[in-house]
Amino acid sequence: MVNLTIDEKQVEVKEGTTVLNAARQAGIEIPTLCDHPELTPYGGCRLCLVEIEGAKTLQPSCTMPASNNMVVKTDTEKIREARKFILTMIFSERNHFCPYCQVSGGDCELQNSAYAEGMTHWPIQPNWKPYPVDASHPYIVLEHNRCILCRRCVRACGELVGNFTLGFEERGAESALVADLGLPLGDSSCISCGTCVQVCPTGALIDRWSAYLGKEIDVETTNTICLGCSIGCSINVLTRDNRLVRIEGDWDGEINDGVICDVGRFHPMNEDRDRVLTPMVRKGGALKAATWDDALAVINEKAKASKGKIAGVVSTRLSLEALDTFNQVCHELGVTAVSSTEEGRSISQAFSVLVKNSKPFEAKFNDIKDADCYLTVGEDITKDHQVVSFFVKRNLPGGAKLIQVSSAATGLDNFANFSLHVADDKIAGFLKDFSDSVRSGADYAKVATKYSLDEKFLEEAGSAVKSAAKLAVIVGSRYESADSSSIEEAAASFTFGLKGKLVSTKGNINSLGASQLKVNNPVSVSGAEIVLLVAGDERLTQVQMKKFEKVPFLVVFSSYSTPLTASADVVLPVMNWMEQSGHFLNFDGHLLEARASLKADENVFSNVDAFGKLAEKLNIKISSTWESALNAPSVVEISK
Amino acid sequence: MAKPKVASDWLAGCAGCHMSFLDIDERIVKLVELVDLRATPITDLKEPDEEGVVVGILEGGINNTTNERVAKQMRKRSKILVALGDCAVFGGVPAMRNFFTLEETLRRAYVETPSTDSSGKIPSSPELAVPTRVRALSEVVQVDVFIPGCPPDADIIFFALSELAQGRIPKLENNNLMWN
Numbered sequence: 132m133v134n135l136t137i138d139e140k141q142v143e144v145k146e147g148t149t150v151l152n153a154a155r156q157a158g159i160e161i162p163t164l165c166d167h168p169e170l171t172p173y174g175g176c177r178l179c180l181v182e183i184e185g186a187k188t189l190q191p192s193c194t195m196p197a198s199n200n201m202v203v204k205t206d207t208e209k210i211r212e213a214r215k216f217i218l219t220m221i222f223s224e225r226n227h228f229c230p231y232c233q234v235s236g237g238d239c240e241l242q243n244s245a246y247a248e249g250m251t252h253w254p255i256q257p258n259w260k261p262y263p264v265d266a267s268h269p270y271i272v273l274e275h276n277r278c279i280l281c282r283r284c285v286r287a288c289g290e291l292v293g294n295f296t297l298g299f300e301e302r303g304a305e306s307a308l309v310a311d312l313g314l315p316l317g318d319s320s321c322i323s324c325g326t327c328v329q330v331c332p333t334g335a336l337i338d339r340w341s342a343y344l345g346k347e348i349d350v351e352t353t354n355t356i357c358l359g360c361s362i363g364c365s366i367n368v369l370t371r372d373n374r375l376v377r378i379e380g381d382w383d384g385e386i387n388d389g390v391i392c393d394v395g396r397f398h399p400m401n402e403d404r405d406r407v408l409t410p411m412v413r414k415g416g417a418l419k420a421a422t423w424d425d426a427l428a429v430i431n432e433k434a435k436a437s438k439g440k441i442a443g444v445v446s447t448r449l450s451l452e453a454l455d456t457f458n459q460v461c462h463e464l465g466v467t468a469v470s471s472t473e474e475g476r477s478i479s480q481a482f483s484v485l486v487k488n489s490k491p492f493e494a495k496f497n498d499i500k501d502a503d504c505y506l507t508v509g510e511d512i513t514k515d516h517q518v519v520s521f522f523v524k525r526n527l528p529g530g531a532k533l534i535q536v537s538s539a540a541t542g543l544d545n546f547a548n549f550s551l552h553v554a555d556d557k558i559a560g561f562l563k564d565f566s567d568s569v570r571s572g573a574d575y576a577k578v579a580t581k582y583s584l585d586e587k588f589l590e591e592a593g594s595a596v597k598s599a600a601k602l603a604v605i606v607g608s609r610y611e612s613a614d615s616s617s618i619e620e621a622a623a624s625f626t627f628g629l630k631g632k633l634v635s636t637k638g639n640i641n642s643l644g645a646s647q648l649k650v651n652n653p654v655s656v657s658g659a660e661i662v663l664l665v666a667g668d669e670r671l672t673q674v675q676m677k678k679f680e681k682v683p684f685l686v687v688f689s690s691y692s693t694p695l696t697a698s699a700d701v702v703l704p705v706m707n708w709m710e711q712s713g714h715f716l717n718f719d720g721h722l723l724e725a726r727a728s729l730k731a732d733e734n735v736f737s738n739v740d741a742f743g744k745l746a747e748k749l750n751i752k753i754s755s756t757w758e759s760a761l762n763a764p765s766v767v768e769i770s771k
Numbered sequence: 772m773a774k775p776k777v778a779s780d781w782l783a784g785c786a787g788c789h790m791s792f793l794d795i796d797e798r799i800v801k802l803v804e805l806v807d808l809r810a811t812p813i814t815d816l817k818e819p820d821e822e823g824v825v826v827g828i829l830e831g832g833i834n835n836t837t838n839e840r841v842a843k844q845m846r847k848r849s850k851i852l853v854a855l856g857d858c859a860v861f862g863g864v865p866a867m868r869n870f871f872t873l874e875e876t877l878r879r880a881y882v883e884t885p886s887t888d889s890s891g892k893i894p895s896s897p898e899l900a901v902p903t904r905v906r907a908l909s910e911v912v913q914v915d916v917f918i919p920g921c922p923p924d925a926d927i928i929f930f931a932l933s934e935l936a937q938g939r940i941p942k943l944e945n946n947n948l949m950w951n
Contacts, residue, residue, distance in 0.1 A: 230921035
């Protein structure tokens, strides 16, 4: 531990702590612009200058390590003058006129710093040099005129996302943020995660979808989770007057540590489907608006006549509460197996392994965040479950190795040390042969020939696996044509044979929850006279929708108008993910709670309430039993 | 003791700051109890008293020779010169044109706008003020009090004026400090 004095306050901090962080721990605020708690210190803006006894000049506190008996002053006249001068220089460097800037009035850290110093004006005018504006990106505008060269975005892109798209070119006043080697942002390797926008202290990087919709002080913030995939990233949903303004990553989020991807940040802003706002019933060939009561009465009548020939299909984007309620309704109606929109792909295969192991065998996400060797199989994590790839990619510059086993080229090819392309139907066999070679250190030639791979390359990959202190295997389920359970089993054997950690990405946010509640059977609607399909707000694929084309009587619970609702016989409007609360089990077994951030239209019900109304009409009693999902045997330990 | 004289004028601004001043509503009655409101764009008197005023207030930046003359006259005739609003303090919205050459902006305004027909031309007459680069008030004359804001809130203007009326230099901080 290190003892120092800051503003006459005795402070004890861990060795290696910066003076800035020591001050923060003591509750002393030092203004900064380039510093960000999630990024490595850079010392670029000089706003955090402090007086240190014995030092000739003011020192930047963000890069200065605290040392024993250091005496620091953070609020002297000399420091205040220096801060004002620094801010003046920053303001006069480019175009920092507040009245026509998006972030002015609360969201700008530069403006707030000037306020904090009591600056009523700046004494030096800018030199009026115009810089370009890059509006080539679908979600982000890069306004060079507002840039203060703090490089937070560059550090976030590299350190947090591991993408290294952003960098700087030129020197001094000519310094410019560039994507790749000077490409327009929209044509660059940017993956649109928007982390750079979230850390930008000024209006240099703005989110064009939320621009001018409201400032931090105008909006309400709801801390909830993203339902975009099975990770369940912690997010803050910013709303104003019951309209979505912006979505930000929650820095305190246990699972995602603040980073989110384009699916979480921008896709909800870009929602282009029309809402279903009233129940509809098909009459004389056309869908006509109806009351909930009338629509449910039609279902009731049909259900009575169908003699149990009913099928229930439910989206795994629904909460545990909703899945449980729907399951009960279906069981009372005599439905044998409730299936999920995922067609049972994501968990069932893992279950065959579970049966053999009989206790949780998958690792937690946190367990693999610091691995030094990753092997991915069965999924392009730069496309699905992207945040997993952020944590993998950010470890690569530190020496972690990445081996990818896939049948086709993926976004990981640019990052992987070893991309091993093996056909889907041969992956299971390859994993077995590869692990044999890794363990014995022999037969690489044979394996390489068998799977048409380069022997030397394969051997290098093998030795990377063998020398790994912490091996993590990330397995997905996106196979075009293969028995995925055999791949999953092979991946599990590979991992455990080499004492690694296994994480399967699963599919949707509640895929694990659905399997825990046993509503994850493969979709089968043949022979059913009525199909109750709960699409919720899920975007079903063409293949998924095709399964319901020939259903005699289709009931769709949906938030949005889709080709499916157009062909349905009864459509019931339900809330989207932002309008309802509920619990979810994410891919590594965390019980997560989503909180509603928006109010739905009066005729639109939550899934739970919609199923409740249906149950009431059908004279079915339901009770809350969703917590049974937490106690059922699971592939991964459930964290309540 | 005689009430302190106050005069104001507007330069390259949008009159919004004076509108915001009028937004102090009935408090203006209180204000005229404390000060003698002289020449302003919204009173009959158009030039500040030759013998001088205590407080001179200017809205807007300086974008031509006339504004320059008005600013210098106000400076000369007032004890305390106040820059009111972002244009007077920083240059503000009109200063956007400084990122282009003067000729470019004039051509854009008089020749290239979609509503200009082929006869569009840049006006030039010895009677017209000569346009210049847009400058903050403090670039041309010495300013004593800066009240930023686009426009400054009526409450901020009232606070500043009542401080000045009572012989104090207003100190803008916390909620009273807004650059917009």
